[in-house]
Amino acid sequence: xxxxxxxxxxxxxxxxxxxxxxxxxxxxxxxxxxxxxxxxxxxxxxxxxxxxxxxxxxxxxxxxxxxxxxxxxxxxxxxxxxxxxxxxxxxxxxxxxxxxxxxxxxxxxxxxxxxxxxxxxxxxxxxxxxxxxxxxxxxxxxxxxxxxxxxxxxxxxxxxxxxxxxxxxxxxxxxxxxxxxxxxxxxxxxxxxxxxxxxxxxxxxxxxxxxxxxxxxxxxxxxxxxxxxxxxxxxxxxxxxxxxxxxxxxxxxxxxxxxxxxxxxxxxxxxxxxxxxxxx
Numbered sequence: 001x002x003x004x005x006x007x008x009x010x011x012x013x014x015x016x017x018x019x020x021x022x023x024x025x026x027x028x029x030x031x032x033x034x035x036x037x038x039x040x041x042x043x044x045x046x047x048x049x050x051x052x053x054x055x056x057x058x059x060x061x062x063x064x065x066x067x068x069x070x071x072x073x074x075x076x077x078x079x080x081x082x083x084x085x086x087x088x089x090x091x092x093x094x095x096x097x098x099x100x101x102x103x104x105x106x107x108x109x110x111x112x113x114x115x116x117x118x119x120x121x122x123x124x125x126x127x128x129x130x131x132x133x134x135x136x137x138x139x140x141x142x143x144x145x146x147x148x149x150x151x152x153x154x155x156x157x158x159x160x161x162x163x164x165x166x167x168x169x170x171x172x173x174x175x176x177x178x179x180x181x182x183x184x185x186x187x188x189x190x191x192x193x194x195x196x197x198x199x200x201x202x203x204x205x206x207x208x209x210x211x212x213x214x215x216x217x218x219x220x221x222x223x224x225x226x227x228x229x230x231x232x233x234x235x236x237x238x239x240x241x242x243x244x245x246x247x248x249x250x251x252x253x254x255x256x257x258x259x260x261x262x263x264x265x266x267x268x269x270x271x272x273x274x275x276x277x278x279x280x
Contacts, residue, residue: 001057003088004278006098006271007031007065008116008242009137010145010195012044013271016054020279026050030116033077034067034136035191041077045084061090062278064098066117069134096121096128101277102270103239109264110229112221114252115242116195118144120225122233133225137191143221145244148201149194151213153180162209172200202247214248218255230261237264 001018009032016024028044028051030036036044045051061081068074074092081090100111100123111128113119118141121128137146155161156169157177169175184190204210230238238261245252246268256263267273 001054002060002062002278003054003058003085004271004275005031005061005063005065006095006102006274007063008095009035009066010116010192012065013269014051015271015275016050016058017275017279022275024050024054030192031063031065031077032067033065033073033080038076038080038083041080042084045081051084055085056087058085058088060278061085061088062274063090063092064095064101064274065092066095068092069094069096095119096134098274099241099267099270100128102267102273103241103265105273105277109237109239110226110233112226112238112240112245113242114143114221114240114245116145116191117141118147118221118225120229122229122236131229137194140224142224143217143244144195144242145198146191146194147220148214148217148244149197151217152197152200152210153184153194155213156180162207165204165207165209168204169200172203173197198244198247205248211251214251215255218248218252222255222259222261226261227259238262239264240266241270243268 003014003016005012005014007030009030012028012031014026015022026048028048031041063081065077068077078090078092096113096119099113103109103111104123106125108123108125110122119134121131133140141147156166183193201210240263245266249266253263
């Protein structure tokens, strides 16, 4: 029995397979080892009944997690998972490696991540090329869910949202200026808080003002991540992975067309392709 997990900072998606057939699946909070210590990750694992029921039967785990780009973080997460899954051999890579496998399998290509965070790399069929991206929600993540949340709240606080959008936001989240500033600057979990506003964009996808914000975020993503990568690898196919890319494919393809870039595939949930890869 094997388990495959793909984790952003917000959510970790688990699939458990036996002889090529999915026998269980679940979603827990993200297990980013940069932001979460061993105690917290074990707490998340120990409160999930699906993982508890299959812990002893799982023999191999392939884990791909945001925040696991260094060997130290990979070893840390593997050690933590090994405490819970005592009979399993565990392989940990970062989410960019997982996204690359999900999009390209063993072929070359350029892979962009637009989920709770953002990244981009050329994949040579074995490993993503090293880059200077992946700076996290404070210094980077342009185009991601937390970036969209940041842009939405900034527009709200600066009184730039149209009246109807402002009213909908206040009704859904019960927000005002003091509450937002306190939540961002005085409480933990800021990245997940910002990413949670992706639901507002999805529910109001026909809102023209929100469309403008999305287009601005994607434009920033292209200039920061994708265009420098395609300049180095001009003949490679371009793929995207992640919830933001999956939910706003139309806007993403429009921005890509402006830059004469053709997007070959957009994979909203890479966990399915990863499970297929390791099951076969």
